[in-house]
Amino acid sequence: MCGIVGYIGKQKSKRASEVLLEGLSKLEYRGYDSAGIAVLENDKIRVEKSVGRLAALREKIEENEPVGTQGIGHTRWATHGRPSDRNSHPHTDCSGDFVVVHNGIIENYLTLKEELIEQGHEFKSETDTEVVAHLLEEVYNGDFTASVREVLRRIEGSYALVFMSSKHPGMLICAKQDNPLIIGLGEGENFIASDIPAIIAHTRRNYILGDGELAVVTADSVAITNRAGEPVQKKVFEVSWNAEAAEKGGYEHFMLKEIHEQPKAVRDTLSQRIAKDGTCIRMEELKWSREYLEQFTKIYIVACGTAYHAGLVGKYYIEKLARVNVEVDVASEFRYRDPIVDKHTLFIAVSQSGETSDTLAAMKESKRLGATTLALTNVVASSIAREADNVLYTWAGPEIAVASTKAYTTQIVLFFMLALYMAELKGTLPSERVAELVRELKNVPAQISETLSDVEPIKTFAKQYGFNEDVFYIGRGLDYSVSLEGALKLKEVSYIHAEAYAAGELKHGTLALITEGIPVIALATQKTVYEKTLSNIKEVKARDAVVIGIASADDEELEKYVDHVMKVPETDELLLPILTVVPLQLLAYYAAITRGTDVDKPRNLAKSVTVE
Numbered sequence: 001m002c003g004i005v006g007y008i009g010k011q012k013s014k015r016a017s018e019v020l021l022e023g024l025s026k027l028e029y030r031g032y033d034s035a036g037i038a039v040l041e042n043d044k045i046r047v048e049k050s051v052g053r054l055a056a057l058r059e060k061i062e063e064n065e066p067v068g069t070q071g072i073g074h075t076r077w078a079t080h081g082r083p084s085d086r087n088s089h090p091h092t093d094c095s096g097d098f099v100v101v102h103n104g105i106i107e108n109y110l111t112l113k114e115e116l117i118e119q120g121h122e123f124k125s126e127t128d129t130e131v132v133a134h135l136l137e138e139v140y141n142g143d144f145t146a147s148v149r150e151v152l153r154r155i156e157g158s159y160a161l162v163f164m165s166s167k168h169p170g171m172l173i174c175a176k177q178d179n180p181l182i183i184g185l186g187e188g189e190n191f192i193a194s195d196i197p198a199i200i201a202h203t204r205r206n207y208i209l210g211d212g213e214l215a216v217v218t219a220d221s222v223a224i225t226n227r228a229g230e231p232v233q234k235k236v237f238e239v240s241w242n243a244e245a246a247e248k249g250g251y252e253h254f255m256l257k258e259i260h261e262q263p264k265a266v267r268d269t270l271s272q273r274i275a276k277d278g279t280c281i282r283m284e285e286l287k288w289s290r291e292y293l294e295q296f297t298k299i300y301i302v303a304c305g306t307a308y309h310a311g312l313v314g315k316y317y318i319e320k321l322a323r324v325n326v327e328v329d330v331a332s333e334f335r336y337r338d339p340i341v342d343k344h345t346l347f348i349a350v351s352q353s354g355e356t357s358d359t360l361a362a363m364k365e366s367k368r369l370g371a372t373t374l375a376l377t378n379v380v381a382s383s384i385a386r387e388a389d390n391v392l393y394t395w396a397g398p399e400i401a402v403a404s405t406k407a408y409t410t411q412i413v414l415f416f417m418l419a420l421y422m423a424e425l426k427g428t429l430p431s432e433r434v435a436e437l438v439r440e441l442k443n444v445p446a447q448i449s450e451t452l453s454d455v456e457p458i459k460t461f462a463k464q465y466g467f468n469e470d471v472f473y474i475g476r477g478l479d480y481s482v483s484l485e486g487a488l489k490l491k492e493v494s495y496i497h498a499e500a501y502a503a504g505e506l507k508h509g510t511l512a513l514i515t516e517g518i519p520v521i522a523l524a525t526q527k528t529v530y531e532k533t534l535s536n537i538k539e540v541k542a543r544d545a546v547v548i549g550i551a552s553a554d555d556e557e558l559e560k561y562v563d564h565v566m567k568v569p570e571t572d573e574l575l576l577p578i579l580t581v582v583p584l585q586l587l588a589y590y591a592a593i594t595r596g597t598d599v600d601k602p603r604n605l606a607k608s609v610t611v612e
């Protein structure tokens with residue numbers, strides 16, 4: 001997720017560059033790979049940007065800091081185009097009269113870029129954002145606001161955009177769709193930001209822009225209109241948070257914020273990968289063919305921790321939909337078991353950070369043995385991304401909490417789309433089934449929101465069972481894979497000993513540990529093994545365990561056999577892991593709150609394990 005700051009004032013003593021750099025520094029916690037500012041200096045737009053940390057940008061301009069009272073700034077979390085000076089924002093048009101910063105994804109940028117190149121525009125970067133600057137130059141008719149509105153009409157996708165033009169000093173224009181943008185209200189000055197921490201030092205009074213709204217901001221005025229150009233009256237939002245709370249968007253912890261970011265993270269990961277007619281999957285990043293795919297006789301999915309659990313779900317999807325043999329392994333084991341790898345092997349590395357040493361080393365070993373490699377990662381140009389032959393990015397935005405949540409759900413979504421894509425290439429699924437699954441997939445972000453809409457029952461369970469020292473998770477098939485993730489979440493943030501078991505395995509030993517009052521979280525969403533799971537639930541109930549069932553909304557049976565039920569919206573059972581993991585994430589979070597642990601930074605753990 002990129003950081004945006006805009007400033008417009010009129011006191012010569014208050015330099016826009018200072019306000020911008022200070023504001024961007026308040027957004028550093030979100031993670032970024034480059035930064036830049038544009039200031040209107042002597043009626044010319046001056047852009048200064050640099051890959052790397054903000055300190056590099058400060059160093060670059062310290063001898064000759066831009067002078068001016070209006071400007072825009074940006075910290076980039078790369079999605080399209082690797083981190084580099086030229087890919088950093090802000091981006092200008094050919095003339096240098098227009099400049100823009102952007103957060104989001106312009107889905108039709110390739111088409112627009114081709115058209116603009118034909119019209120003579122010369123591009124300097126690989127980004128989707130630069131297209132917006134050149135499009136503005138192309139449609140500009142003397143009226144800045146109307147021209148920006150025409151740009152917004154032509155672009156598709158999600159955006160928080162801030163524009164500045166040397167032809168129109170004294171004003172900034174910003175617009176929002178699916179990405180946050182606020183306008184901070186000052187005295188004789190106004191601010192624009194992607195979120196509150198950037199400007200809280202200057203003002204606590206803000207307008208929150210809504211989707212489709214555009215604002216024309218001067219030092220003394222803010223005029224907001226909707227998509228139709230009609231004026232919108234906004235209530236002032238008074239920020240009561242302190243600066244630290246503001247970084248978490250008002251949530252108490254990054255983990256909770258990131259759990260609630262999952263609808264958007266999944267929506268962004270889906271965007272551009274579902275064909276326009278909604279009937280199939282497009283993988284622009286891969287461009288595989290049936291012949292290319294058929295060279296692989298074995299697929300390995302190799303990862304650590306939560307990424308490994310996502311790989312277990314990925315195995316299920318690829319084998320079920322694309323009918324290719326898949327083996328999943330933890331990276332630290334894979335490397336040392338003399339794996340059978342050759343040129344007919346596809347090695348898939350899964351890693352949120354893209355820096356996990358075990359996973360990186362396993363991938364390098366596979367490449368040495370002749371495998372083709374594919375990385376599923378959340379960090380553009382990370383070590384694993386750079387080492388892989390192919391890369392698919394989850395667009396979850398920065399994940400700050402040590403406990404991985406939105407990375408897991410977006411990894412599963414990416415695996416589902418990869419499996420569908422492979423199935424289409426191999427012809428292992430009729431196109432009607434593909435289209436049906438794609439339709440269901442598109443509903444998932446809203447279904448995650450629905451699942452997140454009532455957390456009270458989960459808070460109650462967390463209070464009730466948060467002081468137990470042992471908790472068990474059971475399930476079969478996909479439910480077992482999700483059980484493993486649920487147990488890891490609970491362990492790592494609440495320090496409760498949690499164990500996940502294949503429900504059918506209980507009677508082979510673990511049942512000896514099930515005694516009166518032991519909480520057992522039973523996932524029972526997979527219809528093909530439902531009756532079997534029910535019998536395992538009866539086994540633990542017969543030993544007086546307390547059973548919390550996780551079921552699909554259409555299940556009216558389970559509540560007869562368990563103590564509590566948490567339901568998730570009905571969808572194709574293949575997609576249920578994306579939903580059933582959410583109550584387990586919340587359960588782990590609230591159990592940690594009950595026990596007073598350090599939720600975002602649990603003891604002994606690191607966000608990125610760069611040691612073997």
Ligand code: AGP
Pocket residue numbers: 304305306307350351352353354355356359402403404405492606607608609
């Ligand atoms: C997840 O909650 C854990 N913090 C941890 O297991 C993590 O998933 C693992 O270290 C892998 O990290 P990666 O996805 O960045 O490679």
